[in-house]
Amino acid sequence: MTAPPSDHEEFARSIRASGFRFVAGTDMRGHLLQHGALEDWDAFAASWNDLAPDAYLAQVGRHRRRRHAVFRAGRDGAIERQPHQPHYQALTYNALQGDIERWFEPVREHIADGASLRTVLGFCRDFFSTLAPQTATWHIELHQFRIEAGPDNEGQPTPEGVHRDGVDYVLVLLIDRHNIVSGTTTIHDRDGSLLGSFTLTAPLDAALVDDARVFHGVTAVTPQDATSEAHRDVLVVTFRAQT
Structure with missing residues (x-):
């Protein structure tokens, strides 16, 4: 299935x-x-x-697993993986874990070089470059997240609450959700007013976000069947103009 260019441009217009x-x-x-x-x-x-477990959340008992990678891309050039480095957010954007360098286990090499991830990154580079024609080079970070929920603990996809990531654009792509309820994405303006909400329920359901303009959060997830394992898997890709 190939989306017609008019459909592609239609949701670009809605993001603008x-x-x-x-x-x-x-x-x-x-x-x-x-x-x-x-x-x-x-x-x-x-x-x-x-x-791997997110050790930075261990002290507050939230169950999150992740891997992280950094890439660089020119708007018309190759997407190149960068040396492994920490993930950093200013306290302004992450009140829970801001102003610290967080080192996560790297995305496996064969996954980073695989067709699916390269396709996702290629889409993001071309689409976000359309939205930001003045940007020549992108700093890209991606995160594999698994949020786990159990009978005695809610899974918190955004433990920092409704927030911005401190980047230009964000893609959140659902990979899988198993035995969970809720996990609703909410979008807010600067004064906190709700602009919209939706729930990623099927593989490849996606949220595209202009991070400079709106705030986002995700409600907690709980098991549908408390006796079975429950998780929410997403890929988060952020794009920021390289300075």
Whole structure:
């Protein structure tokens, strides 16, 4: 399935107008396939079973696993992985864990070089470059997240609350959700007013966010069946103009 260019431009217009857009997985697949292949998707999705605990949240008892990688891309050039480095957010953007360098386990090399991830990054580079024609080079960070929930603990996709990431644009792509309820994404303006909400429920459901304009958060997830394992897997990709 290939999305017509008019559809592509239609949700670009909505992001320019409102600062965010939900894209259903069936539509998102078409947009991604304009930028590459998803032939290794099963292996890509299975790599979420190999994430490392987020040690920075251990002291507050929230169950989150993740891996992290950094890339650089010119608007028309190759997407190049950068040496492993810490993830840093100013306290202004992350009241819970801001102003510290957080080192996470790196994304596995075969996942970073795989078709699915390169397709996602290619889509983001081309689409976000359309929204920011003045940007020549992008600093890209990506995070594999698994949020776990149990009978005695809610899973917190955004433990820092409603926030901005301190970047230009964000893609949140659902990989899998198993045995959970809730996990609703909420979008807010600067005064906290709710602009919209939606729940990522199917693989490839996506949220595209203009981080400079709106705030976002995700409600806690709980198990549907308290006796079984429950998780929410997402890929978060952030783009910031390289200075």
